[in-house]
Each structure stands twice: as C-alpha cells, then as structure tokens.
Amino acid sequence: MMKTLLTEIRKCRKRKLWFIYLCALAVMVLWIYGSFARNPFTPSQAKVGYYTLLLNYTLMNLIFLPIVLATSASRVCDIENKGNTYKQLFTMQSRSSLFHGKLVLNGIYIFLLALLETLSICVMGRHFHAAQKIPVNLLVLFFVSTFLVSMVLYVMQQVLSLLMSNQLMPLFIGLMGTFTGVFSAFFPNTILTSIVPWGYYAVTSPLMMEYTGGEVFYHVVPLPAEKILGFFLFGLIFYAAGFYRYLKKEV
Numbered sequence: 260m261m262k263t264l265l266t267e268i269r270k271c272r273k274r275k276l277w278f279i280y281l282c283a284l285a286v287m288v289l290w291i292y293g294s295f296a297r298n299p300f301t302p303s304q305a306k307v308g309y310y311t312l313l314l315n316y317t318l319m320n321l322i323f324l325p326i327v328l329a330t331s332a333s334r335v336c337d338i339e340n341k342g343n344t345y346k347q348l349f350t351m352q353s354r355s356s357l358f359h360g361k362l363v364l365n366g367i368y369i370f371l372l373a374l375l376e377t378l379s380i381c382v383m384g385r386h387f388h389a390a391q392k393i394p395v396n397l398l399v400l401f402f403v404s405t406f407l408v409s410m411v412l413y414v415m416q417q418v419l420s421l422l423m424s425n426q427l428m429p430l431f432i433g434l435m436g437t438f439t440g441v442f443s444a445f446f447p448n449t450i451l452t453s454i455v456p457w458g459y460y461a462v463t464s465p466l467m468m469e470y471t472g473g474e475v476f477y478h479v480v481p482l483p484a485e486k487i488l489g490f491f492l493f494g495l496i497f498y499a500a501g502f503y504r505y506l507k508k509e510v
Contacts, residue, residue, distance in 0.1 A: 308389025329433020411494035418501030
C-alpha cells in the first residue's frame with residue numbers, strides 16, 4: 260500500500276490536491292474570523308463562545324465540503340480518465356490498489372483538514388476571548404464526525420468519478436449535495452435529515468441552537484444513534500457496491 264500511495268502522490272504532484280483542501284480551510288477560517296471581527300462576542304455570548312464557533316464551523320462544512328470533496332475526487336481520478344490509461348495501468352498494478360491508493364491519499368488530506376479545523380476553533384476562541392471553558396469532548400466529537408462524514412462522502416464521489424468518464428456529472432452531484440445538505444439542516448425533525456447524506460455534518464453535531472425572546476440558547480443534545488448508524492451502513496454499502504462495479508468496469 261505504501262508503494263501505491265507514493266505512486267499516487269507522484270501522479271498528483273501537479274494536480275495540487277493539497278491546495279484544494281488548503282483553500283477550503285482558508286476560506287472557512289477567514290469567513291468565520293471576519294464575521295466575529297465585525298461582531299465580537301458580547302459578555303453573554305462569550306460564555307458560550309465555543310458553542311457558537313462549533314455551530315459556525317458545522318455550517319461551513321455543510322456549505323463547502325461537499326463540493327471540495329467532489330472536486331478532489333474528480334482531480335485525482337481525471338488523471339486516468341482523461342488519457343483513458345486504465346488498460347495500460349492495470350498491467351502494472353491491480354484495480355484494488357489503484358482504488359484504495361486514491362482513497363488513502365485523500366483520507367490523509369481529509370484527516371489533516373478536520374484536525375486543522377478543530378485546532379482553529381481553539382485558536383479563534385482564545386483570540387475572541389471566549390469565556391467558556393474549552394469543551395474538549397465536543398471538539399473531539401467535531402473532529403471525528405467531520406473526518407468520518409467526509410470520508411463517506413468522498414467514497415461516494417470517488418466511485419462516481421471512477422465510473423463516469425465525464426467529470427462534470429460528479430461535480431454537479433457534489434454541488435447539489437451542498438444545496439440539499441444546507442436545506443436539510445433547516446428541517447432537523449423531518450425525513451430529509453435521514454435521507455440526505457450531505458446533511459450529516461449537522462446530524463452529527465451534538466449542539467442545538469434555540470432563539471427565544473431575542474436571546475440565543477445552546478443545548479447539548481444526544482446524537483441520533485439510529486440515523487448515524489444508518490448513514491455509515493449506507494456508506495459501507497455504497498463502498499462495496501461501487502468497488503465491485505469498478506472491478507467489473509470494462510477498460
């Protein structure tokens with residue numbers, strides 16, 4: 260696997276996959292920083308400052324990550340698609356190693372993105388003088404959920420990119436995922452939250468915001484275990500079916 264991973268890194272050297280993730284992180288951080296620079300925490304808001312930041316980052320993930328994952332999957336798969344080099348390539352390496360090499364490479368980038376997002380929440384909380392004690396358990400949960408949800412969505416996009424010669428369709432699906440994911444987040448108690456995979460950044464958030472009497476209240480709520488289990492089961496089924504279809508693809 261290490262040899263396959265190094266091969267993928269060399270192939271993607273000019274594709275600058277790292278730049279896609281870095282740009283996404285920079286846009287999200289600067290967007291949130293600009294928002295709180297213009298409207299700093301009031302004393303009452305500072306008491307729940309980290310809750311506010313966590314929900315803002317969750318919203319940024321809903322908006323940006325589906326299309327970022329679609330773009331990165333398209334870029335990493337377009338190397339072989341554009342030149343239709345599968346037949347020559349499969350004489351030197353197995354289909355399985357190609358599939359999983361691309362998956363592991365982007366998994367590393369997704370892991371680093373989730374980690375840097377989590378660290379930036381801590382830095383931003385200190386910068387804007389959040390009076391709340393750092394909720395370590397919620398930050399760990401944010402990191403884990405961001406990484407795992409992104410991996411499921413990336414698997415979907417990679418399967419689509421490998422099976423479709425025209426990369427516009429997977430990109431369009433990722434773009435539509437952004438809209439449907441954000442839309443489903445505004446209807447938390449409907450079936451939309453169960454059937455829209457791109458909305459699971461919000462589903463896996465343990466925080467709920469309530470606006471009452473001109474004030475904002477935050478509640479830590481139990482995670483919907485059945486929905487989350489169903490989502491990851493869907494991811495495993497999509498991976499198995501997509502991988503099987505990829506193995507049978509004619510080249």
